[in-house]
Amino acid sequence: xxxxxxxxxxxxxxxxxxxxxxxxxxxxxxxxxxxxxxxxxxxxxxxxxxxxxxxxxxxxxxxxxxxxxxxxxxxxxxxxxxxxxxxxxxxxxxxxxxxxxxxxxxxxxxxxxxxxxxxxxxxxxxxxxxxxxxxxxxxxxxxxxxxxxxxxxxxxxxxxxxxxxxxxxxxxxxxxxxxxxxxxxxxxxxxxxxxxxxxxxxxxxxxxxxxxxxxxxxxxxxxxxxxxxxxxxxxxxxxxxxxxxxxxxxxxxxxxxxxxxxxxxxxxxxxxxxxxxxxxxxxxxxxxxxxxxxxxxxxxxxxxxxxxxxxxxxxxxxxxxxxx
Amino acid sequence: xxxxxxxxxxxxxxxxxxxxxxxxxxxxxxxxxxxxxxxxxxxxxxxxxxxxxxxxxxxxxxxxxxxxxxxxxxxxxxxxxxxxxxxxxxxxxxxxxxxxxxxxxxxxxxxxxxxxxxxxxxxxxxxxxxxxxxxxxxxxxxxxxxxxxxxxxxxxxxxxxxxxxxxxxxxxxxxxxxxxxxxxxxxxxxxxxxxxxxxxxxxxxxxxxxxxxxxxxxxxxxxxxxxxxxxxxxxxxxxxxxxxxxxxxxxxxxxxxxxxxxxxxxxxxxxxxxxxxxxxxxxxxxxxxxxxxxxxxxxxxxxxxxxxxxxxxxxxxxxxxxxx
Amino acid sequence: xxxxxxxxxxxxxxxxxxxxxxxxxxxxxxxxxxxxxxxxxxxxxxxxxxxxxxxxxxxxxxxxxxxxxxxxxxxxxxxxxxxxxxxxxxxxxxxxxxxxxxxxxxxxxxxxxxxxxxxxxxxxxxxxxxxxxxxxxxxxxxxxxxxxxxxxxxxxxxxxxxxxxxxxxxxxxxxxxxxxxxxxxxxxxxxxxxxxxxxxxxxxxxxxxxxxxxxxxxxxxxxxxxxxxxxxxxxxxxxxxxxxxxxxxxxxxxxxxxxxxxxxxxxxxxxxxxxxxxxxxxxxxxxxxxxxxxxxxxxxxxxxxxxxxxxxxxxxxxxxxxxx
Numbered sequence: 001x002x003x004x005x006x007x008x009x010x011x012x013x014x015x016x017x018x019x020x021x022x023x024x025x026x027x028x029x030x031x032x033x034x035x036x037x038x039x040x041x042x043x044x045x046x047x048x049x050x051x052x053x054x055x056x057x058x059x060x061x062x063x064x065x066x067x068x069x070x071x072x073x074x075x076x077x078x079x080x081x082x083x084x085x086x087x088x089x090x091x092x093x094x095x096x097x098x099x100x101x102x103x104x105x106x107x108x109x110x111x112x113x114x115x116x117x118x119x120x121x122x123x124x125x126x127x128x129x130x131x132x133x134x135x136x137x138x139x140x141x142x143x144x145x146x147x148x149x150x151x152x153x154x155x156x157x158x159x160x161x162x163x164x165x166x167x168x169x170x171x172x173x174x175x176x177x178x179x180x181x182x183x184x185x186x187x188x189x190x191x192x193x194x195x196x197x198x199x200x201x202x203x204x205x206x207x208x209x210x211x212x213x214x215x216x217x218x219x220x221x222x223x224x225x226x227x228x229x230x231x232x233x234x235x236x237x238x239x240x241x242x243x244x245x246x247x248x249x250x251x252x253x254x255x256x257x258x259x260x261x262x263x264x265x266x267x268x269x270x271x272x273x274x275x276x277x278x279x280x281x282x283x284x285x286x287x288x289x290x291x292x293x294x295x296x297x298x299x300x301x302x303x304x305x306x307x308x309x310x311x312x313x314x315x316x317x318x319x320x321x322x323x324x
Numbered sequence: 325x326x327x328x329x330x331x332x333x334x335x336x337x338x339x340x341x342x343x344x345x346x347x348x349x350x351x352x353x354x355x356x357x358x359x360x361x362x363x364x365x366x367x368x369x370x371x372x373x374x375x376x377x378x379x380x381x382x383x384x385x386x387x388x389x390x391x392x393x394x395x396x397x398x399x400x401x402x403x404x405x406x407x408x409x410x411x412x413x414x415x416x417x418x419x420x421x422x423x424x425x426x427x428x429x430x431x432x433x434x435x436x437x438x439x440x441x442x443x444x445x446x447x448x449x450x451x452x453x454x455x456x457x458x459x460x461x462x463x464x465x466x467x468x469x470x471x472x473x474x475x476x477x478x479x480x481x482x483x484x485x486x487x488x489x490x491x492x493x494x495x496x497x498x499x500x501x502x503x504x505x506x507x508x509x510x511x512x513x514x515x516x517x518x519x520x521x522x523x524x525x526x527x528x529x530x531x532x533x534x535x536x537x538x539x540x541x542x543x544x545x546x547x548x549x550x551x552x553x554x555x556x557x558x559x560x561x562x563x564x565x566x567x568x569x570x571x572x573x574x575x576x577x578x579x580x581x582x583x584x585x586x587x588x589x590x591x592x593x594x595x596x597x598x599x600x601x602x603x604x605x606x607x608x609x610x611x612x613x614x615x616x617x618x619x620x621x622x623x624x625x626x627x628x629x630x631x632x633x634x635x636x637x638x639x640x641x642x643x644x645x646x647x648x
Numbered sequence: 649x650x651x652x653x654x655x656x657x658x659x660x661x662x663x664x665x666x667x668x669x670x671x672x673x674x675x676x677x678x679x680x681x682x683x684x685x686x687x688x689x690x691x692x693x694x695x696x697x698x699x700x701x702x703x704x705x706x707x708x709x710x711x712x713x714x715x716x717x718x719x720x721x722x723x724x725x726x727x728x729x730x731x732x733x734x735x736x737x738x739x740x741x742x743x744x745x746x747x748x749x750x751x752x753x754x755x756x757x758x759x760x761x762x763x764x765x766x767x768x769x770x771x772x773x774x775x776x777x778x779x780x781x782x783x784x785x786x787x788x789x790x791x792x793x794x795x796x797x798x799x800x801x802x803x804x805x806x807x808x809x810x811x812x813x814x815x816x817x818x819x820x821x822x823x824x825x826x827x828x829x830x831x832x833x834x835x836x837x838x839x840x841x842x843x844x845x846x847x848x849x850x851x852x853x854x855x856x857x858x859x860x861x862x863x864x865x866x867x868x869x870x871x872x873x874x875x876x877x878x879x880x881x882x883x884x885x886x887x888x889x890x891x892x893x894x895x896x897x898x899x900x901x902x903x904x905x906x907x908x909x910x911x912x913x914x915x916x917x918x919x920x921x922x923x924x925x926x927x928x929x930x931x932x933x934x935x936x937x938x939x940x941x942x943x944x945x946x947x948x949x950x951x952x953x954x955x956x957x958x959x960x961x962x963x964x965x966x967x968x969x970x971x972x
Contacts, residue, residue, distance in 0.1 A: 001716055005638075017441060025720040028830075029830070029852065030852055031852040031853050033850070033853070033932065034853050035852075037719065040332075057468060057531075065797035081817045082817040082825060083828040084817070085815075085816075085826070086819040086825060086831070087826075088827055088828045089826070089827075089828060091828075092830050093596040093828070094826055094828060094939075096792075096793060102754070104428070104752070104754050106426070106428050106445040106446065106463070107847070109731075114692055118972060121754040121770070121772045122446055122464070122754065122770055122772055122788070124444070124445045124446055124463035124464060124481070129696065133958065138807075138811065139754070139772035139774075139790050140446070140464060140770070140772060140788060140790050140808075142446075142462075142463050142464050142482065142695075144420075144462075144479040144481070145420060154813040156812065157772070157790040157792070157808045157811055158482055158520065158806055158807070158844065158846070160464075160480070160482045160519040160541075161521055162479040162753040163462065163481055163518065163519035163541065164478075164480065164516075166538070166540040166541070166558060166559065167409075168409075168538050168556060168640055169403070169406040169408070170407045171406055172407065174554055174572045175514075175536050175554050176536060176538050176554065176556055177406060177409040177413070178409070178413070178418055178516065178538075179408070179409040179412055179413075180412045180413060180415075180417070180418060181418035182352075182412070182416050183354070183930040187443070190823075192812075192826065193850075194811065194812075194814065194846075195808040195811035195846040196482065196520050196542075196808055196844050196846050196866075198482070198518075198519045198520050198541040198542055198559075200519075200541065200943070204354055204355040204359075204875045205355050205357070205358050206354065207517065211823060212565055212823050214657060214798075214814070214816055214824050214826075215812040216868075217519075217811065217814070217846040217848065217868050218542065218844075218846055218866065218868045218886075219810075220540075220541050220542045220559040220560050222559060228732070230822055230823050230824065232816060232824055233620065234814060234888065235814065235846075235868040235870060235886055236560075236868050236884075236886040236904070238560040238577055238578045239527045240558065240559070240577050240595070247356075248822045252746075253886055253888050253907075254886050254902060254904045254922075256560070256577065256595065256596050257579045258577070258595055259577075270618065271888070271906055271922070271924075273614055273615050274595070274596040274612050274613070274615060274906050275579075276595075276612065276614075276615070283963070284617065284618040284619055285615050285616065285617060285618065285621075286615060286616065286617075286618045286621040286622070287612075287613050287614055287615025287616060288613060288621075288623060288625070288922050288924065289613040289625075289628070289922070289935050289937040290625050290626075290628055290629050290924075290935055290937060291924070291933055291934060291935025292629055292933065292934065292935060293630075293919050293923060293931055293932070293933060293934075294918065294931070294932040294933065294934045296629070296632075297933075297935060297936075298934070299631075299632045300629060300630070300631040300632055301633040301796065301936070301937075301938050302627060302938075303632060303634075303635050304476070304628065304631065304937070304938055304948060304952065305938050305940055305944070306453060306632075306948075307947075307948040307952065307955075308947045308948055310634070310635055310951075310958070311951050311958055313638050314958060314961050314962055314965070317638070317641055317642065317645065317965055318907040318965065321965065321968060324503075342846065362769050365972050367729055400893060414958070417807065428752070428908055429771040430750070430752050430770065430787070446770055446788070448768070448769045448787035448788060448805070450787075456852075464770070464788060466770075466787050466788050466805040466806065468744075468805070469744060477793055482806055482844065484788075484804070484805045484806045484843040484844055484865075487786065487804040487805055487842065487865065488802075488804065488840075488842075488845035489863070490842065490864040490865070490882060490883065491725050491733075492733075492862050492880060493727070493729045493730040493732070494730065495730055496727075498878055498896045499838075499878055500860060500878065501730060501731070501733040501737075501842065502733065502737070502742055502862075502881055503733040503737075504736045504737060504739075504740035504741070504742060506676075506677070506736070506740055520844050520866075522806070522842075522843040522844050522866060522883075524843075524865065526676055527679075528677065528679040528682070528683075529679050529681070529682050538856040539745075542844075542866065543883050544864075544865050544866045544883040547749045554883075560884075562866075562883055562884040562900050562901055562902045564882065564883070578922050580884070580901060580902045580919065582901070582919055582920075583737060583901075592747060594942065597939050598870060598902075598919070598920040598936050598937070599937070599940060600919075600936065606686075607941055607942070608941065608942040609940065609942065609945075610939060610940065610941075610942045610945040610946070611936075611937050611938055611939025611940060611945060612937060612945075612949070613937040613949075613952070614949050614950075614952055614953050620953070624952060624953060624955040624956050625956070625958045627955040627956060627958075627959050628952065628955065631955075634958070634959055636696075637962050637966065638962055641962070641965050641969065644905055644969060
């Protein structure tokens with residue numbers, strides 16, 4: 001990581017155009033509200049013009065349409081948020097943990113670690129696991145035997161990869177008979193897995209997380225799922241077993257995808273939405289019950305349970321009207 | 325585990341009937357789509373007839389009504405999925421971890437481990453815990469002091485058993501006063517607990533998970549709950565404190581059972597359903613807001629908040645009709 | 649902890665009034681149903697009068713209005729539940745883990761532990777962390793580098809504090825570019841954090857949990873959030889990034905607060921409610937779709953998707969009426 005870069009040096013690396021002094025020296029990124037001298041911030045849109053006027057940052061990343069909102073030295077570019085991400089990567093490491101295997105980590109037999117892999121304190125990596133170049137497991141991540149991780153995979157603390165899927169069959173007496181889960185989990189390159197997220201091993205075939213997938217914290221991926229490349233899921237999402245989710249999807253926080261469904265590429269599922277049927281067309285899908293003050297909610301909710309009756313009454317009125 | 329079994333040998337152990345060559349040699353189970361020679365698969369119903377015709381498996385488990393759907397050697401039985409579970413158990417161990425206590429596990433004082441117990445790497449088993457024959461704790465499971473686990477219990481990585489329940493009382497100034505949680509957790513025989521699932525200790529009495537209960541990943545069981553025998557819960561379910569759930573229930577993924585409720589035996593709760601009242605009769609209960617494309621959702625949702633007004637308008641029309 | 653206290657001694661410490669023999673000896677608390685001789689229980693309201701009559705407890709804590717419901721020795725006070733919490737604290741330690749750092753815990757560089765801190769087995773405390781007097785980390789808690797914990801903080805097993813927030817920007821090809829998360833987490837005094845709860849570090853500024861906040865299990869707090877003092881959240885709550893939640897709020901189990909929202913002080917959010925807009929006024933807010941037997945649910949749910957049409961039909965009837 002460089003200690004200090006000028007705006008001119010940043011633009012020569014990442015593109016864009018400097019307005020104001022290209023010699024302005026930057027040593028870190030910061031937020032609009034709290035950036036200090038020597039820091040560069042970004043403006044996501046014209047709504048924040050007041051904050052932009054008040055910032056103590058030394059420079060601002062913004063789009064052409066917002067260029068006039070500040071007199072500070074600035075970098076003008078097409079996608080300020082993306083540009084900011086890249087600037088931040090210039091000043092900050094993507095993972096803070098040094099390569100190597102911590103003394104307290106436990107490695108099974110036949111584990112293959114590529115160059116630059118970092119295994120944090122208290123991690124448990126089971127037998128026969130392969131992990132690609134530059135991947136990082138933060139403290140206390142667990143990978144069950146037989147799983148495969150690609151290159152530059154980041155696994156946060158408490159994540160569990162490859163535990164048994166939930167495969168049970170009911171016997172004649174209503175007791176559950178466990179189905180051995182003999183598949184594994186295969187994780188592609190550049191995947192990030194959040195803290196306490198769980199990804200189950202396949203029951204027969206493998207559970208597959210394709211390259212570039214980003215999973216936030218406390219996500220549950222059931223057995224035999226396939227998550228398509230470059231799909232991102234926010235925290236607390238649940239994906240039931242054997243769901244097949246496309247590429248470039250975004251799944252909002254606490255959404256739930258039921259099992260055995262197929263979701264097309266480029267689908268956006270809104271937060272807290274439950275998907276009960278396959279989705280075959282790109283687009284945004286939403287299903288949240290509207291919240292309200294408790295009294296209004298109670299009044300309207302009672303009627304939801306009698307919607308069929310209400311519709312019947314309207315139908316009757318229409319019929320009488322017609323017959324009148 | 326046997327290396328290879330013939331269909332005849334399988335049937336002599338598990339019942340059912342062979343159609344085709346009983347000498348067909350099987351060494352593993354596989355999925356309809358990916359099974360290879362030497363593997364046996366199963367057919368859950370006639371919908372999958374095309375896949376059955378294309379499978380490379382050496383044999384198929386199916387019901388009498390589907391028997392004609394393949395010319396492969398097959399085992400005909402009443403419940404193909406259950407039969408398949410039992411066949412898979414013949415070829416695969418139920419837990420992959422060897423008996424014994426891993427060197428990196430931490431055991432408290434007065435821990436009593438029965439025969440064949442397996443404690444994985446990094447597990448922490450607190451003071452005074454008893455664990456029955458053949459139970460298996462996968463890496464990094466934690467059991468707080470004083471809890472009891474029965475025989476053949478499986479606890480997956482990251483599960484936490486016996487942490488304090490959420491017991492707090494508000495004081496005059498609106499600050500929370502912690503109520504010490506002095507109960508424990510008692511877990512019956514043949515229970516399986518998924519990765520990162522949490523089961524809180526009782527506040528005064530114990531939290532009880534009866535025999536044969538199966539809990540998937542990331543489930544939260546609050547303090548003082550009782551989960552009746554042979555009940556199964558899919559991933560991400562939440563059960564609030566002091567809920568009393570019957571035997572042989574199934575709770576779908578991401579369902580939420582509020583506190584202090586009583587659920588009868590043989591109740592099915594659909595995925596993503598919130599149960600706010602006790603359920604006294606067996607049956608299936610559902611409560612999910614329907615998802616839709618975002619624009620349709622927005623239009624209909626706005627009206628949900630005005631249902632009471634809509635009902636009033638219908639009532640008024642009906643009254644006018646009557647008076648006309 | 650004292651072995652035994654008389655009712656008189658309890659009242660002299662905590663206030664309230666004894667009715668019956670003040671020399672009654674108490675050695676522990678218990679539930680109304682299961683308390684034994686030598687234990688004191690509490691009566692939360694007159695509904696439980698039958699249980700109060702049948703209890704084997706040696707004494708009961710109750711309010712003046714319930715005083716006549718039992719002839720047992722009793723302590724009369726304004727808030728029986730709060731009083732009970734305080735009595736239980738007299739007999740039971742708030743955390744069961746001894747001070748000191750367990751041999752299997754891993755501490756980074758420049759960690760500052762104040763007096764009486766307890767770090768359980770398998771905990772990982774990263775570089776540069778400060779932890780205040782009397783705080784307790786149960787086994788396998790993880791704190792990432794740079795975070796700060798106040799005094800008397802309790803962190804349960806499996807909790808992860810300070811993992812990277814979910815900050816990603818999409819590039820021109822639809823791939824995700826990680827935004828380094830360079831803030832930390834600051835946790836105030838007297839905070840309790842449940843098992844497997846995750847609190848992400850800030851992206852630029854810090855994530856802040858103010859004093860007296862109580863978080864149950866499996867809660868997810870996104871980056872840059874602020875949770876106001878003395879707010880309590882039940883299990884499985886999700887708070888998306890940059891939400892700013894007020895003081896003295898209560899958030900029910902499995903509720904979800906979307907990102908960048910502002911919630912005022914003294915707001916109650918009901919269980920399983922999704923909050924999509926900022927809340928500016930104190931009060932109780934609810935949004936749960938009503939559950940029902942499956943057939944009724946299916947019938948009514950189908951109509952929810954056609955509410956706009958139903959409203960149109962009512963409007964048409966009203967118009968015709970008017971024109972008639």
